[in-house]
Amino acid sequence: MEPPSQQQHQQHVVVCGGGVIGACTAYFLGKKGVRVTLVEKSAIACAASGKAGGFLALDMCDGSVLRGLARASFGLHQSLAEELDGESYGYRRIHALGLGIEEAKGAPGYLSKGHAKASVPAWVDGPVSGSAKPIGNPKTMAQVHPQLFTQAIFAKAVEKYGVSLVIGKVQEVKLAGNKVTGVVVDGEVIAADTVVVAMGPWSGENSLVSSLTSISGLKAHSIVVRPKQPDAISPYALFLTYRTKEGKVLDPEIYPRPRGEVYVCGMTEEVAVPDDPQQIIPRPEATAMLQRVAGTVSSVLAGAEIEVAQACFLPCSEDGVPVIGKIPNVDGAYVATGHSCWGILNAPATGASLAELIVDGVSTTVDLKPFDPLRFCIRASRSR
Incomplete structure (x- = not known):
């Protein structure tokens, strides 16, 4: 055995952020033999990844x-479901439909089962306008419970690869010249060779990211309801064009889940992102509208008890494209954020590709060039 002074140094990566992007990055880094510490201010999947x-x-x-x-991430979700017991976090293949709903002037007019439209599942008996448009089937569509998935993959990273968790606020990435040396968390320094900033809409608070580009947050509302007849609801995700009786057009979405609850979302607004995820509260008017949508679409959902009313902030980049890769001109600094509404889908391939880039110097799971943070430097130089 080599004496300690001659043993190879094990790379230590600190991942900042315990959402689905950070959890997947920690998992795939651990899988490649890297020592990983994940720092999270509150709890795993406490923000958008849990909602x-x-x-x-x-x-x-x-x-x-x-x-x-x-496409790479969709495949990884399948393989992860086999490894992590996907049934435990609600992984299943589903159908998806796009359809119009137009509120009646009075109470919702539900169709009898015999007169329901053949193009929609039987539980969708509200005022459907026009024909439903198939978006996908179990070959191309699936779902997970995002909070349970994020917690499951991080738990596996801890159990199998020794990833550690530190609860605290990331205050600063420490540098020596242009080289990362660690992270300041609640006044204490955690030494590191490499740092990944994956804090969703809070990524922009880090000076390495903010000096490069802006990251904003879009507030999205959702509710989870539990119908009295959950067995009546088949696994169809609904993407709606919804016209209220007042003439307002909305685009809500409805996702039944395998444990009997139904998730409804679609009310977004641009407001300031609070410092703490625990400070994010839903707007009552948005919650009421989503409940109204659910009850209009289906008599099975009408009057269903609201188990959760919630809101979160989707991380958005300035050009609408995720920011994944090495931060220019800083050795050992990486970022992964800006996934907007596709964070849960694209987290596995993001984590796998970033782990490859950090450890091997190149990503083979996905070509990360379209997401390279360097693009903001190039645009800035061209605009001069």
């Missing part, structure tokens, strides 16, 4: 720069 819909799509990002990331 998202958990919808997974193979091909809905086709035609955009997200295509490769989404």
